[in-house]
Amino acid sequence: MQRYSDNTKRHRILRSMEPSTVEKLSQIAARARNDHKLKFSNLTHHISPKLIEQVIKKTPKKSSAGPDGLTRDETLVNLDWMLKRRMYQIHKRSYKAEPVRRAYIPKSDGSKRPLGVPSIIERGIQGATSIVLEQIYEQDFLNCSLGFRPKRGCHNALATLSHSIWREKMNFALEVDIRDFFGSLNHGWLLRFLAHRISDPRILDLIKSWLKAGVLEDGRHLESTDDGSVQGGSISPLLANVYLHYVLDLWFEHVMKKQLRGKARLIRYADDFVIMFEKAEDIESTEKLLKIRLKEFGLSVAENKTHRTDLRLRQRKGEDRRCISFLGFEVYQEKSRSEKHEKVTFKTQSSRLSRSKLKLKETMKEMMHWNIESQAKQINLTLKGHYNYYGLPGNSKTISKFHYHTIRMWRQHLSRRSQRGQLSWEKFQRILETHKLAPPRLRLGYRDIDQYVML
Numbered sequence: 001m002q003r004y005s006d007n008t009k010r011h012r013i014l015r016s017m018e019p020s021t022v023e024k025l026s027q028i029a030a031r032a033r034n035d036h037k038l039k040f041s042n043l044t045h046h047i048s049p050k051l052i053e054q055v056i057k058k059t060p061k062k063s064s065a066g067p068d069g070l071t072r073d074e075t076l077v078n079l080d081w082m083l084k085r086r087m088y089q090i091h092k093r094s095y096k097a098e099p100v101r102r103a104y105i106p107k108s109d110g111s112k113r114p115l116g117v118p119s120i121i122e123r124g125i126q127g128a129t130s131i132v133l134e135q136i137y138e139q140d141f142l143n144c145s146l147g148f149r150p151k152r153g154c155h156n157a158l159a160t161l162s163h164s165i166w167r168e169k170m171n172f173a174l175e176v177d178i179r180d181f182f183g184s185l186n187h188g189w190l191l192r193f194l195a196h197r198i199s200d201p202r203i204l205d206l207i208k209s210w211l212k213a214g215v216l217e218d219g220r221h222l223e224s225t226d227d228g229s230v231q232g233g234s235i236s237p238l239l240a241n242v243y244l245h246y247v248l249d250l251w252f253e254h255v256m257k258k259q260l261r262g263k264a265r266l267i268r269y270a271d272d273f274v275i276m277f278e279k280a281e282d283i284e285s286t287e288k289l290l291k292i293r294l295k296e297f298g299l300s301v302a303e304n305k306t307h308r309t310d311l312r313l314r315q316r317k318g319e320d321r322r323c324i325s326f327l328g329f330e331v332y333q334e335k336s337r338s339e340k341h342e343k344v345t346f347k348t349q350s351s352r353l354s355r356s357k358l359k360l361k362e363t364m365k366e367m368m369h370w371n372i373e374s375q376a377k378q379i380n381l382t383l384k385g386h387y388n389y390y391g392l393p394g395n396s397k398t399i400s401k402f403h404y405h406t407i408r409m410w411r412q413h414l415s416r417r418s419q420r421g422q423l424s425w426e427k428f429q430r431i432l433e434t435h436k437l438a439p440p441r442l443r444l445g446y447r448d449i450d451q452y453v454m455l
Contacts, residue, residue: 013058013131021051029135032197036140039199044091044206046132047125049083055127055234056120066119067101067216075120082121090125093205097213098122099222100230116215116230126234129206133238136197141241142249143454147270148237152454154327155444157269158392159452161276161324161331162344164265170276171312171333173324174283177305178294181271182236183228185243186298187211190229193246210235227298240270247297248273256286267326274326283308328352329392343446345394353398356386357405364413372414376435379410383438391443403440407432 017025024046031038056079059072075082089095100116118126134150141149146157164170178184190211191204198204211229214222229236252266252275262278264286277283287308291301311322311333323332330347348356360382367375383406390399414431415423444452 013054013127016054016058017051021048025132025135028132029139032136032139039195039197040136041199043132043198043200044202047090047128049079049087051128051131052083052121052124053079055131056124059120059123063120063123064101064103064117066117066122067098068119068121070120072120075124079121086121086125090202090206093202095206095209097206097209099214099216100232102215102217103232113231115232118233123234125206126210129203130235130238133198133203137238137242137245140197141245142253144249144253144266145241145245145268146454147268147272148241154269154389155392155449156452156454157267158327158329158331158346159444159449160265160267160454161274161326162346162393162449163453163455164267164276165311165331165333166342166344168263168265168276168278170263170265170278171310172277172280172283173307173309173311174275174277174287174290175305175307175309175324175326176273176275176290177302178271179300179302180228181299182231182240184299185229185240186227189247189297190239190243193242196246207235207239237270243297244268244271247294247299251293256289259285269327272327274324280310323347325349328390329395334394343394346392347395348390348398348402352390353402356402357409360406360409364409368413368417372431372435375410376437379406380438382406383440387438387441388443391441393442393444393446393449396440396442399442400440403437407437410437 028040028043028046032040053076056072056076061072063072065071070078086095098119100118100122103115103117104112105115138150146152146154146160187208191208194204194207210233212225213230214225215230216222229239249266249268257264260277260279260282262282264278264282265276267274267276275286277286287306294300309322309324311324323330325331328349329352330349332345332347333342334345335341336343363378363382367378370378383403386402387399390402411423411425411428414428
């Protein structure tokens with residue numbers, strides 16, 4: 001669900017802006033759209049204190065504090081005097097970004113992903129800068145880029161993948177994982193890419209300052225950041241999309257495709273991407289040249305997570321099902337009920353399902369002593385979020401299992417707080433009748449998913 005939050009938040013910010021601000025941003029977008037070689041030399045004044053304040057106001061109250069320890073509300077109360085000095089430094093090109101606080105979140109494979117947590121005020125400046133730069137780069141980005149962009153999301157990427165398999169008959173896939181992408185991003189190349197469109201030195205200095213800010217580990221140790229972009233900042237997704245736009249998207253669409261014998265399609269969500277092919281013989285040459293291309297810009301492929309997949313239906317009984325692992329789903333083909341044609345099916349990856357169950361368990365512990373009505377509301381929020389993301393065609397059994405698992409876990413946690421022993425199913429059924437839990441449902445069916453395709 002986190003994958004959609006940044007786009008939704010940005011949409012709310014744009015709706016709350018004054019008409020004059022929206023008009024100025026629209027003018028930037030129009031100029032960028034009409035002239036794809038235009039360089040913008042005076043953007044800094046669009047990053048106004050008012051826009052920064054609006055970004056901070058849309059930051060959730062429970063957001064983690066940065067290295068300065070200030071919460072969102074504390075930052076808003078003191079914003080006038082705190083922001084005044086920073087804005088002066090930005091315009092005088094003397095701004096030095098604060099180092100970010102290191103935090104870790106669990107990954108689906110059991111490891112932990114490092115994140116950088118900037119201060120709230122730093123997030124506001126980054127968010128405002130991202131909104132302004134987005135007006136330019138949304139005119140340049142290609143449709144193969146579907147991550148962290150307005151009116152695009154995971155379901156668009158998955159729907160486009162389904163369309164490529166089912167309607168365009170691309171049954172051969174190259175699943176690629178870039179090794180430590182955010183940690184390998186080369187600052188020199190990124191600034192050169194940005195300079196294609198931005199000639200305002202204050203903006204470039206500001207971005208360079210964020211890239212070089214460093215990381216605080218355990219509040220003490222400062223790690224330098226000579227390469228890479230720390231994940232967690234509001235500007236990071238945009239910078240990642242700019243980098244891969246020039247390194248991957250343009251190269252594949254305008255250079256690589258011309259060398260292939262059959263049709264091919266790149267589907268990229270941030271640094272996760274799949275390339276679909278009509279002809280199996282095109283995979284080897286693409287993979288070989290892709291590795292050379294990425295190496296030129298400081299990137300490399302994680303060999304153990306990069307796979308070639310033949311999606312054609314299995315020929316022999318007992319043969320393993322061929323599937324693509326993408327954005328938390330296993331995507332594969334199977335026969336329809338009538339056995340007359342194939343269909344593309346989505347199934348939650350087992351590692352993602354385990355992670356959802358673990359997160360549910362932690363939520364249950366946190367609310368063990370809440371009243372039952374409040375617990376039911378929180379559980380329904382969790383269930384609806386799960387259905388909204390994983391409720392794709394063919395996944396009804398898996399989300400039903402998660403629903404049943406939720407019911408059993410809730411009963412267990414209610415039993416633990418009772419001094420009378422385990423809560424009987426009879427009494428628990430009466431609780432479920434009064435406090436109904438959201439039933440499992442698919443967000444998208446086979447008839448709906450085509451609406452999300454981005455070609």
